[in-house]
Amino acid sequence: MTLSQFEIQDIDQTVLLWLDHLRIKTLIAMQQQLEVDTKHDVRDLVTNVDKDNERMINAKIRAFDSEASIVSEEGFGDQQRDMNGNVWFVDPIDGTMNFVKERANFAIMIALYVDNKPVLGWILDVVNNVVYHGGPQLGVFANHLRLDNPVNDTLSDGIVLLSGARLLYGMFGYDKIAKSALGYRVIGAAGPSFIRVILGQAVGYSSKMMPWDFAAGQVLAKTLGLSVSDIDGQPLNMLSSNIVLVATNRAHRDILTLHQS
Ligand code: IPD
Ligand code: CA
Ligand code: CA
Ligand code: CA
Numbered sequence: 001m002t003l004s005q006f007e008i009q010d011i012d013q014t015v016l017l018w019l020d021h022l023r024i025k026t027l028i029a030m031q032q033q034l035e036v037d038t039k040h041d042v043r044d045l046v047t048n049v050d051k052d053n054e055r056m057i058n059a060k061i062r063a064f065d066s067e068a069s070i071v072s073e074e075g076f077g078d079q080q081r082d083m084n085g086n087v088w089f090v091d092p093i094d095g096t097m098n099f100v101k102e103r104a105n106f107a108i109m110i111a112l113y114v115d116n117k118p119v120l121g122w123i124l125d126v127v128n129n130v131v132y133h134g135g136p137q138l139g140v141f142a143n144h145l146r147l148d149n150p151v152n153d154t155l156s157d158g159i160v161l162l163s164g165a166r167l168l169y170g171m172f173g174y175d176k177i178a179k180s181a182l183g184y185r186v187i188g189a190a191g192p193s194f195i196r197v198i199l200g201q202a203v204g205y206s207s208k209m210m211p212w213d214f215a216a217g218q219v220l221a222k223t224l225g226l227s228v229s230d231i232d233g234q235p236l237n238m239l240s241s242n243i244v245l246v247a248t249n250r251a252h253r254d255i256l257t258l259h260q261s
Contacts (some may be wrong), residue, residue: 095189107191204247
């Protein structure tokens with residue numbers, strides 16, 4: 001199905017209303033005692049807010065789009081096997097450890113792909129009250145402000161963002177990449193890291209991620225002329241984990257070269 005510009009604008013506005021509500025709900029929940037559990041290991045946190053947000057977002061999507069398939073983190077989505085039709089991606093709290101410990105540097109992320117094509121992405125920075133949203137048909141906005149494509153800086157001219165655990169163990173060539181950059185940072189959450197690359201504050205970001213971690217960021221980054229691939233330069237698989245690389249075109253080339261050397 002091909003959506004008209006009008007339909008895409010309508011979907012964008014609808015999801016922005018949900019996110020407005022979710023932001024208030026999340027801020028109120030942060031004033032109360034969080035229920036924090038672990039999943040696979042002690043660093044893999046999940047809270048009542050992750051679960052409540054996902055339940056609410058998925059219910060809104062299903063009421064709005066009867067043909068929706070949902071790929072989401074906390075178990076309220078579908079067992080998706082292909083990218084046919086309207087596939088929504090939901091990360092109800094991205095950066096749960098930051099959410100619990102820093103009370104900052106986390107996001108709520110939603111994306112819509114139709115027949116495997118990126119259509120819309122939303123990354124809500126809850127604390128700063130900015131939602132980054134849009135897609136190839138609309139452009140990318142920070143709230144109402146249209147964003148320009150970031151400057152095409154090289155790796156040695158900018159800051160690169162990396163996953164801390166993999167950097168610590170020198171995996172995926174991250175040690176070489178960090179040494180070649182002007183500076184490197186570990187933000188600890190995918191959405192806030194994508195935001196920094198989209199705004200031109202960082203030249204690149206790489207981490208191993210699940211589809212809900214990168215789906216929204218990929219829509220926005222590609223729309224702004226950034227390169228998004230796996231660490232071998234291949235397109236991302238939307239139904240499995242990937243070692244994701246988003247970067248300016250020049251930094252992307254630099255990082256692929258380093259990774260292959
Ligand atoms: C995680 C964060 C982290 C990234 C992990 C993600 P979550 O998301 O974005 O930075 O390295 O791969 O799983 O679990 O806090 O939503
Ligand atoms: Ca998680
Ligand atoms: Ca995430
Ligand atoms: Ca999450």
